[in-house]
Amino acid sequence: RKEVEQDPGPFNVPEGATVAFNCTYSNSASQSFFWYRQDCRKEPKLLMSVYSSGNEDGRFTAQLNRASQYISLLIRDSKLSDSATYLCVVTLSGGYQKVTFGTGTKLQVIP
Amino acid sequence: DAGITQSPRHKVTETGTPVTLRCHQTENHRYMYWYRQDPGHGLRLIHYSYGVKDTDKGEVSDGYSVSRSKTEDFLLTLESATSSQTSVYFCAIGRTDSNQPQHFGDGTRLSIL
Numbered sequence: 595r596k597e598v599e600q601d602p603g604p605f606n607v608p609e610g611a612t613v614a615f616n617c618t619y620s621n622s623a624s625q626s627f628f629w630y631r632q633d634c635r636k637e638p639k640l641l642m643s644v645y646s647s648g649n650e651d652g653r654f655t656a657q658l659n660r661a662s663q664y665i666s667l668l669i670r671d672s673k674l675s676d677s678a679t680y681l682c683v684v685t686l687s688g689g690y691q692k693v694t695f696g697t698g699t700k701l702q703v704i705p
Numbered sequence: 706d707a708g709i710t711q712s713p714r715h716k717v718t719e720t721g722t723p724v725t726l727r728c729h730q731t732e733n734h735r736y737m738y739w740y741r742q743d744p745g746h747g748l749r750l751i752h753y754s755y756g757v758k759d760t761d762k763g764e765v766s767d768g769y770s771v772s773r774s775k776t777e778d779f780l781l782t783l784e785s786a787t788s789s790q791t792s793v794y795f796c797a798i799g800r801t802d803s804n805q806p807q808h809f810g811d812g813t814r815l816s817i818l
Contacts, residue, residue, distance in 0.1 A: 640808065643806065681748075693799075693807060695748040697746065697747040
């Protein structure tokens with residue numbers, strides 16, 4: 595089983611739609627969780643951290659479920675500019691910040 | 706954007722030649738990382754550094770070496786490049802606290818022919 599698993603997609607959604615991605619992780623000792631966004635041929639950029647109580651940043655909502663070991667990202671009112679690959683990132687500490695990246699979920703927002 | 710600069714941005718070279726990639730940061734972060742990204746694999750850690758002259762291996766370190774002589778610079782060297790090392794290489798920086806995210810440079814596209 596991969597340490598971090600994501601559905602690769604692509605998710606093709608119309609503008610204005612709501613879309614959700616899930617990401618599962620295997621190590622119950624994982625401490626921190628993030629969603630990154632990666633545009634084609636660009637570097638990953640931090641979208642948002644994921645907190646235990648859930649958190650929202652504009653149209654984006656992130657949730658963490660430690661019992662079931664998954665995190666989710668909800669995007670409301672999708673924009674064309676949301677088209678990208680979304681990477682789930684899980685970290686452990688222990689001398690250095692051990693970071694495991696998911697392979698990403700591709701989102702294509704269609705006009 | 707975090708102050709991270711990678712050079713070169715693109716490079717094409719031949720099998721067997723040495724290649725050095727440079728990562729420069731202006732954030733004074735203690736930790737620096739080199740990753741490679743390939744289709745179907747996501748980002749994989751090659752080497753990381755936790756201070757000047759302090760480095761350690763990641764999960765895909767074979768064929769790579771690193772050096773960090775200054776806080777701001779982290780070099781990745783392919784001593785004798787092979788076609789399997791064709792990839793996109795990203796440098797990242799991070800703070801000690803694992804609750805803080807890493808930030809990435811623009812990447813280097815390396816092609817080994």
